Amino acid sequence: MNSFRDALAPLSARMAREHHVLHIACELPSTDDAIQSAQREILRWAQRRSGGKLPVDAMAGRAFELLAAGRSSSAVEVDLPEIRAWALRQEDPDKTVPGRIWTSEAIIWQTEEGGPRFAARLIVGSSEPDLNIAPAAPGYIRQLIENVGLTSGRYALSTQPWYIASEQDQDDLLDLLEDPSRRLPVIVVSARDRENPDLALNIEDLAAAVCGLAYVAAILPETSWALTKKFGKKLSVFDRGIRIYMPGLDDGSDQFGHPLWLGARLQTDADAALADHQIRNRVAQFSTRMVRLGEDILPFAQLRSYARKTEQDRLTISGANDTEKLLAANNSIAALSKELAEAKEMEKYALDEERSAQRRAEEAELRERNATARVQHLLQILADSGDAGAGLPPHPETWEDFEDWCDIALVGRVVLTGAARRGCKKALYGDAGQVARCLLWLADECRQRFLEGGGPLRDATVEQGIKNSLCGSDEFTFDWQSQKLSANWHVKTGGNSRAPENCLRIYYAWDEQSQQIVIADMPAHRRSAVS
DSSP, X not given: OOSHHHHHHHHHHHSOEEEEEEEEEEEOOSSTTHHHHHHHHHHHHHHHHSSSOOOHHHHTTOOEEEOOTTTOEEEEEEEOSSEEEEEEEEEEEOSSSTTOEEEEEEEEEEESSSOOEEEEEEEEEEOOSSOOOOOOOOHHHHHHHHHTOOEETTEEOOSSOEEEOSHHHXXXXXXXXXXXXXXXXXXXXXXXXXXXXXXXXXXXXXXXXXXXXXXXXXXXHHHHHHHHHHHXXXXXXXXXXXXXXXXXXXXTOOGGGSOEEOGGGXXXXXXXXXXXXXXXXXXXXXXXXXXXBTTTBOOHHHHHHHHHHHHHHHHHHHTOOHHHHHHHHHHHHHHHXXXXXXXXXXXHHHHHHHHHXXXXXXXXXXXXXXXXXXXXXXXXXXXXXXXTTTTOOOOOSSGGGHHHHHHHHSTTTEEEOHHHHHHHHTOOOSOHHHHHHHHHHIIIIIHHHHHHTOSOOTTXXXXXXXXXXXXXXXXXXXXXXXXXXXXXXXXXESSSOOXXXXXXEEEEEEETTTTEEEEEXXXXXXXXTTO
16 A cells, blocks of 8 residues: 555445535525425425425424434424525435435525525435436426426426427527526427427426426427527537527527537437436536535525524523523534534535546647647648648638638637637627738748747738737736746737727737647737736
């Protein structure tokens, strides 16, 4: 054994680890009985899974604790002028995998400022090294949606798919997709044609599984064309394909941020099952990233500690005897101990997720660098054969075509950061074709000078009225692939005008690792401390 960590490895392998499967945050109806109705639905569900009969106080919305191995049930209640809250935690052993325990938390609360809110999280404890599950919303979520009603912002949640069968439905779907206030993904499944929809998977089962996590819509070919017209071909979905439209969608969105499953690859039941599994995991993972503990969800352990401390304070103020105060103090200490243990588990989970994300990022960067090196090798072969310009698209005349052109014409030589791409989307500079020529100068002549370490770059002429120069006091650093680069060069128009219609600035740095020019920002003048 080389270390203390190695010595503990066998024990660690046998210990259960908590995996956060999904988080849900939404609103209850603002009616007099919404909170009580929601409590009843949750308790009905919990009773079927508990290790015994729930106490009478439970059905009245009071705090309780029913301990049973693997099936413990408990609830806490906080009733103060500034907040009313009730939360239930239910454990449920997996029916097929020994040692796997599911824990559901359901929280209802209301403050003086707003209407009643509902949140839930699903956790699974398991010692399995690889947890391969298809996430699904717990049954009480479906009961609440169907019997009480839940909303996310101004949109009602549903356990059923939405069939887009009319022009009004189509307009409503497009409005939902581009609404900047939308918080949930929309899973769109396209039909082959009206008479023979031939959907790639069972969307009724999918809608029930992801209720509270996403909306599910089935569209006909005419709506596929409407999506293409609205958001462009790269963001459309057609011919039995499936696409998840994440929040924040607009006609300038990156297509890879809205994952697509092509219908041509969903030919068998096994293909459909795999797609269903992947889609559920995508929306569940999105929920755990976006619905935050302590803000969108009040953790059960924290509420329990708060309730015990409140009871202890109440007894002190009311002059209770020492026995009652000692019992309340012990309960408060026990609750705080559990909260601390869960906080440590949360910290461990967060660290594990961070390490996993870092590992994935490093692997992705390595793959990208390998691909870039391969592209550069192929470009050199083409250059040596005299066919370097073969197959390149014509220069873009408008900013709408600019990003697509960059991804094809500049690959392996010049790369745009997210800030540069966003700048192109809102560009006011009048000549997109001229900017494309400037980037080609960077890709060819400028890059070659960096590679060879020769040839002056300072005040080099790019074309008439445009030169390359050092940034000087406008120099800035930026993050790029786990490193910090300095944007110390820029391509610029002459004169003193900084009106974005006439002033061109392309700020860039040389990345020695990938041997590419990285565009940090463009095409407008960047405000700095001295400008």
